[in-house]
Amino acid sequence: MEENQSKSTEQLSESRFQVSRSTLLIDSWMGRIIRLGGISVVVAVFGMLGFLVSQIFPLFSKAKVEPLTLVDFTQASSVAWGEDEYGELPFSCDTKGNITFRKAKDGSLVKTWTADFKTTPITLEGQTTPAVSIPVTAIKTYPRDGLVLLGLADGSVRELKISYKITFAKNGIRELEPTVDLQYAGKIGELNGPILEAWSVKGPEGKLYLSRQQKDGHDVITGRRLVERKGLSGKAKVTVSEPFPIAADVTDLERVLVPSTADSILVIRKTGEVRVYDNSENTFSLMQSFKPFGEAKNQTIAAAGFIFGNVSVVFQGNQNEEVVWSLYPQKQADGQLLRRWGKIHDCETLAGVGQGIFPAAGNKCYLSVAGGRMQIRNMTNESIRWEGAAPASPIQQVVFSRNYNRFSVLCEDGKLYRWSITDHHPEASWSTFFGKIWYEGAEAPDYTWQSSSGSDEFEAKYSLVPLIYGTVKGTFYALLFAIPIALLAAIYVSHFLRPEWKNVIKPLMEIMASLPSVVLGFLAGLWLAPLVDTHLIPILCVIAILAPSALLAGYVWSKLPQPVRRRVGAGWEFAYLFPFIVLCAYGAWQMGPLIESTFFTVKDLASGQNISDFREWWRQSTGLSYDARNSLVVGFVMGFAVIPIVFTIAEDALSNVPNSLISGSLALGASRWQTVWTVVVPTAISGILSAIMIGFGRAVGETMIVVMATGNTAVMEANPFNGMRTLSANIAVELPEAAAGETHFRALFLGACCLFALTFIVNTFAEILRQRLRERFKMN
Amino acid sequence: MSNARIQPRPVADTTGRPDFISIKNFGFWYGDKKALESMTFDIPERQVVAFIGPSGCGKSTLLRNLNRMNDLVDGISHEGDIAIKGQSIYDPGLEVISLRRRVGMVFQKSNPFPKSIYENVVFALRVMGVNNRAVLDEACETSLRKAALWDEVKDRLNDNALGLSGGQMQRLCIARAIANRPEILLMDEPCSALDPIATGKIEELIHELKTQFTIVIVTHSMQQAARVSDRTAFFYLGKLIEYDTTEKIFMNPGQAQTEAYISGRFG
């Protein structure tokens, strides 16, 4: 019996220390799975960050420019050139007007076209004067329109149309067959002298031909319009206007700039003065004159060119000047706001005498040549896209391809230098996103976000500053509303309210936290915003009365005799406070209209009568705007979204303060509030801080409420009565319309990165603060 | 068990009011559960009274009633009355806070606030609205000296109190409790977590404090009760079995239960 017993104890003790294989197996496997989970979280976060960075990285890269094959036209005096859409078959024009087509691939000659214009043979008194050749005296090509305009010695012009016919050879190879057709022949002015320069532009009213000729020892400019009207029969009827002089008052003409829209003409004088002639009625009249490099400087203008869009001109001087002038509304002496030319950019430029400004097509870049170097610059943000050596021979004409992937330089020696250019985001630079930029048509440099418009000629405005501002503003108003309420509620519920109430309120708040923000945004936009709009003053009165009435209630309470107070059990004080506050709030609501009519009465501009309307008062007395969907509504509703999470986490932190500390404090004669304020809150401070941070994170990233409850205008005003556009709302609103890979798309990702950085920085600071506080109020 | 520290028997101070704390027919319930049977006895001024009895017999409950800390518990009720200096602590006109300022308390488990040593000691003064630095400094030093802690912490008053040892923390809690000079000091097993040396220090401290305070101490150590107290109350199952001078209780107990408990036959 004894033996048996001792044996069984032995057996028991043996097996007691054995660990079953399955326990070990599960333990090791769970360890692995948990580690895997942890690693994949880290990988996912870094992957996301990596993706964001990879999306925004191309924004900050410069243009890549690589030389293509050179085409040698072997014409000693090439002056102008053009090419087909794909740049396969460029042509050049020599001073005689002869046109040579060569293949870009190998430089082989395809076609030559010889200019031969003859006078019409005239028979006068039986004697016939034979037709003689008229020499070409002026040549201008419009490469993107396939036009060549020739000015002749007799004062007439010939407009040639270059077209390319695509044929397929037997072996399936695509061949281009160029043709040259005469499109217009005629005189512009009455003068018979040689044409020195000619222009052909197509405005909304029709074609405009301009010529420059010599008369009385100085240059004169003559214009003539061709207005084409489609008749009822569908047949076009062309009316040719009478010739009219332009800038007849200018005798020292240096250069003329004609925008392709033909609505104004810039005449540059030898003194460096620019005179602007605007299209009015049938002629052009002087609108403005200015000196681009400063009124005091009599600096000649070495080169100038219209930028794509035809509202800005780049002027290049002889002494490293490069300025951009543009049309924008300016206040005149008589107080009127008129569109006039003014300087909007002053660039650092290439050293040396300016040799040319050549705009790109389709964007706001231009190539400037000076001192043997070439530079491609974006006008909007002044960033230099590329810089390189210019060909040795004098440059005649530079043409960018339509989609900004190629540019070619024709030199006087007949060589066409060609480069490919890879620059996907010319409009992106650090200053585009974060700097003040003077956009075309704007009255001053500003931070603007406006990513799209109906026109191609529009400068996309990608400043993230107003969005960051809007994010901060929305967050500020939301937290201003949410943090005090959430924290005070958490303190109240955790340490003053009776536990049975607490057990109801906490789950309720958690349900509130899971309310979809779309629903909140919907309520904000469709219910609260109209309500606040019409009852603003009563609502503000109610909000303003809450805290004072609570304080008053507390004061009255403290004056009540102890026996009365004792009748209200601990944790039931709200039953006393609540009716008091409700009564005060109701009174304030009723007082609202009275307050509005006593303090906010203004004269209505429309009817001229006195009205009591805070909205109108605000507009008139502060000069700021008032929107129905304003920051107040957003702050209120976003606060509503933030309160539950802040409350829940703060309440947990406050409830977790050990009871022994609370009874210790109470036993020392501290009141409940003193206990909470001096013992509980400092002990729970790191948890409270976490709650605030999580609330901040929610408010910063909140999207739907902002989208639905504000006007989403990217304004930068602290004004509580207008809206904002936040980074997150911006992404939500615009990402669907942004094409992957384009600047707009990447700019949105940059906004996402900024949002990330914003929360990261704020959270890091909060975490450091939290660690410090935790160190200070450490509980062991 | 060890008698290494031989304490001189304190001489009972009989100059004070004999019914300084007067407990009259006091009974107490936690909800439906009766924790204290009706009991009546007086605690004289400037004496040390020890509450002894087996675990769960209601010593802490009675102690916590003396400064109404039990108010924090839900569903309590009482009968009878407790009066301090003749005034009932349940008097509707009496503010609980002022009662607690009069009756200091040291808990069984030390509970210093996560603040500096200095702030812990002056806490009671701060909540009374004292902000004069000189007054606070002075109170801090005298309390810490009385609690026999001054020499150990005088150079680190601004350190976190949670960095102290268990015994130091308990003495800090005592210093904290006497900083605002209460009249009565309640101590719930103040030495239960302490080593003999710290225990000795606290007992010495009780001797010194006795000259100014009326002290009620709950203890499980018979030796301690015998060493420090002038009077002893023995409780059993929520009933006051016997209350008399310590000498009488330990030398010549009137009840068989008391004798059995003291001699270690149950408990």
Ligand SMILES: Nc1ncnc2c1ncn2[C@@H]1O[C@H](COP(=O)(O)OP(=O)(O)OP(=O)(O)O)[C@@H](O)[C@H]1O
């Ligand atoms: N907060 C409470 N709620 C309900 N019952 C309680 C509460 N506190 C104590 N009790 C009960 O009251 C009785 C007396 O408890 P008390 O803490 O006074 O005992 P004690 O004598 O101090 O014991 P110990 O020596 O173990 O500390 C016990 O039965 C206990 O379970």
Ligand SMILES: [Mg+2]
């Ligand atoms: Mg106890």
